[in-house]
Amino acid sequence: MDGIHDLGGMHGFGPVPIEQDEPVFHEPWEGRVWVMAGRVIGQTTIDRFRYAIEQMPASLYLTSSYYERWLWAIERLALEQGLLDGPAGGPSPSRPPLGGPLPEGSFKTGDQVRVANRVTDDHCRVPRYLRRQVGRIERVACAWPNPGQSAASGVYGEPELVYTVMFSGRTLFGPPADHVVSADLGESDLEEA
Amino acid sequence: MSEMTPAQRAEILESRLSEHGHTSPEDVDAAIARSESPSGDQPSTALGARVVARAWCDEEFRDRLLAHPVSTLSEFAPQSVPIAVLADTPTVHHVIVCTLCSCYPSGLLGNPPTWYKSFEYRSRVVREPRVVLAEFGTYIEPDVEIRVHDSTAEQRYLVLPMRPLGTDGWNEGRLASLVTRNSMIGTGHPRVPE
Numbered sequence: 001m002d003g004i005h006d007l008g009g010m011h012g013f014g015p016v017p018i019e020q021d022e023p024v025f026h027e028p029w030e031g032r033v034w035v036m037a038g039r040v041i042g043q044t045t046i047d048r049f050r051y052a053i054e055q056m057p058a059s060l061y062l063t064s065s066y067y068e069r070w071l072w073a074i075e076r077l078a079l080e081q082g083l084l085d086g087p088a089g090g091p092s093p094s095r096p097p098l099g100g101p102l103p104e105g106s107f108k109t110g111d112q113v114r115v116a117n118r119v120t121d122d123h124c125r126v127p128r129y130l131r132r133q134v135g136r137i138e139r140v141a142c143a144w145p146n147p148g149q150s151a152a153s154g155v156y157g158e159p160e161l162v163y164t165v166m167f168s169g170r171t172l173f174g175p176p177a178d179h180v181v182s183a184d185l186g187e188s189d190l191e192e193a
Numbered sequence: 194m195s196e197m198t199p200a201q202r203a204e205i206l207e208s209r210l211s212e213h214g215h216t217s218p219e220d221v222d223a224a225i226a227r228s229e230s231p232s233g234d235q236p237s238t239a240l241g242a243r244v245v246a247r248a249w250c251d252e253e254f255r256d257r258l259l260a261h262p263v264s265t266l267s268e269f270a271p272q273s274v275p276i277a278v279l280a281d282t283p284t285v286h287h288v289i290v291c292t293l294c295s296c297y298p299s300g301l302l303g304n305p306p307t308w309y310k311s312f313e314y315r316s317r318v319v320r321e322p323r324v325v326l327a328e329f330g331t332y333i334e335p336d337v338e339i340r341v342h343d344s345t346a347e348q349r350y351l352v353l354p355m356r357p358l359g360t361d362g363w364n365e366g367r368l369a370s371l372v373t374r375n376s377m378i379g380t381g382h383p384r385v386p387e
Contacts, residue, residue: 007316008292008343016313016328024229024304029200031225032207034304038224039216046347050294066295066310068199075206084209098263098275125345127292129319142275144347162346164277169341173320179339181319184346 001121002128004058009129009173030067033074040074042092043081047151051123052077093155102143105161105187111137112193113165115185123151126189129172130181134193135165141184160187228304236270236303241351242372244269244301245383246365249356255280258353266351272300275348279340281355281379286333288326288341288379289350290318296344298351302374309378319343329380352379359386 007013025031041049052073053061061069082088107113117131118124125147143159150156162184169177197205210216231237244266248255258265262278276298279287291297292315297305308314318325322339326332333339342350354376360368363386375381 005293007312008290009320010316013313013316016308016317016325017311018308018329019306022306025225026307027200029203031228032221033199033203034228035221035224036203036207036210036216039210053294062312065199066307071199071203071206075202078206078210078215083213083215084206085213087213095273098272125293127343127345129292141277141346141348144275147346162348164342164348166340169319169322177320178335179322179341181341181343183343184348186346 001054001124002119003054004056004061005054006128008127025067027067033067033071036078037070037074040077040081040083043083043090044077044154045093045150045156047123047147048154049073049077050147051151054123096143096145096156096159100143100159102140103159103161105140105163106192107137107161107163107187107190109137109139113137113163113190114193115165116189116191118189122148124148124189126185127183130167130183130185133167133172135167135183138164138166138182140164144186146186146188162186163190165190231303234270236299236301238302238372238374238377239369240269241298241302241374241377242369243365244351245353245372245377246369248353249360249368250365255353262351266301270301274300276300276351277348278351278353279342279379280353283355284336285338285340286379287350287352288318288322288339289344289352290315290341291344292316292319293343293345296349298349298377300349301351302377306374326380329375331375331381352377354383357383357386 053069056072078084114134115130141162141164144162145156145159164182165185167181169179169181248258258278262276263272266272281287295310319341322341371384373381376383
């Protein structure tokens with residue numbers, strides 16, 4: 001979805017707030033939200049949790065701290081899962097095993113690919129700044145279920161191939177950029193260039 | 194709800210979850226304590242520093258870490274998601290970000306710092322990494338290519354910084370004392386030996 005969470009490349013934000021020797025949690029409630037989030041996310045997919053945060057109104061997102069955004073999301077997910085009203089809560093969706101055999105993919109290292117421009121209000125892990133851009137496959141990153149489907153269904157489906165794709169910073173952002181940007185994009189987010 | 198503080202809302206949520214057995218105050222306390230004071234085999238900057246120091250000392254380990262990061266890092270802490278290790282070289286400097294949320298190599302390094310989760314870092318480092326790194330006091334030579342890795346999928350990243358000069362003959366423990374959290378994310382360099 002074309003949400004406020006999709007911050008990459010935006011102008012308008014100031015210097016990075018760097019705090020020396022910061023504590024893990026600044027307020028006791030932050031730690032409690034962090035632990036509760038683990039329980040709530042365990043009942044669904046990490047993608048559905050991210051998608052829940054993306055539902056925040058843009059102005060609220062920008063004025064909320066990190067753990068305030070988590071709290072907002074798990075209040076809704078816990079309600080959706082029935083955890084506030086009873087002992088419900090089915091088994092945790094099983095996560096895809098690590099190191100399993102890789103599915104077939106359409107691309108190989110060195111291929112030029114174009115990032116698809118698929119904008120719906122579903123959950124999507126293609127940042128706005130990469131849509132329609134052409135990059136080069138650096139390598140296969142991993143196999144993982146499609147994030148949009150995992151967010152919609154709350155369970156992990158069949159893994160698809162995920163590629164690390166390299167882009168020219170200058171092409172994305174213009175001079176004087178001279179860096180490289182990489183992103184990990186699924187088979188279904190890429191087209192032949 | 195919007196008139197309550199986050200602390201009040203968190204308290205209500207916890208009480209409802211506890212009431213139905215989904216959490217208990219003791220379990221929450223214990224998990225927070227582990228996160229704030231991680232022991233040796235729990236994810237933390239110190240655990241990451243041990244991995245980096247070993248890679249600096251042991252060529253065979255370094256090769257394994259780069260070729261098979263999940264199984265190699267599992268020797269230190271259980272890994273639940275794919276992870277890639279990016280080795281800095283004299284011509285390439287790696288930096289990690291997650292522009293869409295705040296994906297971080299938590300399975301090795303523990304909870305991320307606030308700056309990593311900030312709108313400022315997430316928006317700017319993909320566009321102007323040299324400027325952002327300078328805000329950390331980290332200057333990258335113009336002839337060194339910066340590669341910014343946006344953690345857009347379930348794979349996490351860890352930067353393997355270059356071993357500082359002047360550390361010949363140092364053992365792992367001493368080397369680990371030079372490894373900073375930011376040097377494993379790419380916004381800093383390891384400490385310079387005294």
